[in-house]
Amino acid sequence: MTVTETTSTSTRASGQPVLEASGVTMRFGGLLAVNDVNLTVREGEIVGLIGPNGAGKTTFFNCLTGLYKPTSGAVRFAGAPRKPEPAKRQVSEADDAVVVQPLAALTPLPPKPRAVVRAGMARTFQNIRLFANMTALENVMVGRYCRTSSGALTSVLRGPKFRREESATRERAQELLNFVGLGKSAEHLARNMPYGDQRRLEIARALATDPKLILLDEPTAGMNPLETRQASDLIFKIRDSGLSVVVIEHDMRFIFNLCDRVLCLVRGEALVEGTPAEVQSDPRVIEAYIGTGEDDEDEDDEPRRSQDVADGEEEAP
Numbered sequence: 008m009t010v011t012e013t014t015s016t017s018t019r020a021s022g023q024p025v026l027e028a029s030g031v032t033m034r035f036g037g038l039l040a041v042n043d044v045n046l047t048v049r050e051g052e053i054v055g056l057i058g059p060n061g062a063g064k065t066t067f068f069n070c071l072t073g074l075y076k077p078t079s080g081a082v083r084f085a086g087a088p089r090k091p092e093p094a095k096r097q098v099s100e101a102d103d104a105v106v107v108q109p110l111a112a113l114t115p116l117p118p119k120p121r122a123v124v125r126a127g128m129a130r131t132f133q134n135i136r137l138f139a140n141m142t143a144l145e146n147v148m149v150g151r152y153c154r155t156s157s158g159a160l161t162s163v164l165r166g167p168k169f170r171r172e173e174s175a176t177r178e179r180a181q182e183l184l185n186f187v188g189l190g191k192s193a194e195h196l197a198r199n200m201p202y203g204d205q206r207r208l209e210i211a212r213a214l215a216t217d218p219k220l221i222l223l224d225e226p227t228a229g230m231n232p233l234e235t236r237q238a239s240d241l242i243f244k245i246r247d248s249g250l251s252v253v254v255i256e257h258d259m260r261f262i263f264n265l266c267d268r269v270l271c272l273v274r275g276e277a278l279v280e281g282t283p284a285e286v287q288s289d290p291r292v293i294e295a296y297i298g299t300g301e302d303d304e305d306e307d308d309e310p311r312r313s314q315d316v317a318d319g320e321e322e323a324p
């Protein structure tokens with residue numbers, strides 16, 4: 008299957024690109040998991056990544072976030088480090104001098120995941136990866152440490168600089184817990200928190216790194232309908248706070264109600280990209296999920312929640 012089609016302009020397509028993946032290909036030995044996939048994410052956009060099981064969504068995500076080095080292709084990100092440019096000065100109508108930051112240019116993604124986080128990209132994983140025996144607040148504080156400057160020695164000596172940073176980190180972590188609706192759970196051990204709260208906590212920890220772009224891998228997996236609605240509200244709130252979001256989900260109703268744009272991968276290739284309305288009504292997407300009935304014996308094509316496509320079609324605007 009080699010058909011790739013871009014059929015939409017996003018409702019927010021006028022924003023500057025923050026991430027650009029071009030020709031991303033990932034092979035595992037003889038297996039072509041992702042084949043020549045392109046994706047541009049713009050400021051303030053929510054982009055959904057869908058596809059049947061084994062379509063290559065997580066592998067593509069891993070390429071976007073620097074966890075995998077693509078076999079070929081490039082990922083460019085607006086926050087990636089580059090040569091410092093002098094800030095330009097602009098004079099407003101009121102003749103006040105205002106310092107304007109130059110527009111962030113897209114530059115190649117740094118090679119290591121830690122550098123990717125510093126550049127402004129954060130992610131959550133399909134399986135919850137919290138520090139189970141730490142409190143909610145401590146989990147978020149850990150996410151914050153990539154933005155603090157205390158070195159090992161300062162931390163051991165616990166001098167004034169360390170104490171100031173520690174206090175600011177704690178304060179910011181509490182703000183983020185409030186933001187995701189976990190303000191009252193700050194002292195709860197992560198392992199004792201309800202499942203939906205653990206997912207929120209992961210998002211708060213990712214937000215603690217001050218990202219420009221957050222990538223969420225199946226954020227509603229295992230959630231009940233109420234938790235799923237709350238997750239949706241939280242993602243809108245994150246977008247409204249100025250971030251771009253990329254989200255992988257199998258729950259089509261959730262995706263089609265949430266996203267500005269959706270990319271459907273099938274067998275590692277981009278099948279269709281468009282608005283939720285375009286993607287959910289595209290016969291190729293329906294076929295990819297539900298099948299034609301001719302290749303029912305092909306287990307790899309079996310969708311986890313095939314009925315969701317039809318559900319989304321009825322419900323989405």
Ligand SMILES: Nc1ncnc2c1ncn2[C@@H]1O[C@H](COP(=O)(O)OP(=O)(O)OP(=O)(O)O)[C@@H](O)[C@H]1O
Pocket residue numbers: 035038040058059060061062063064065066067
């Ligand atoms: N580290 C790896 N080594 C070898 N093969 C892999 C590896 N990771 C993924 N694959 C294979 O690559 C293909 C794509 O897998 P991937 O997990 O990216 O799909 P997915 O769309 O995220 O699936 P799901 O919806 O089930 O999570 C699959 O055939 C998978 O078995």
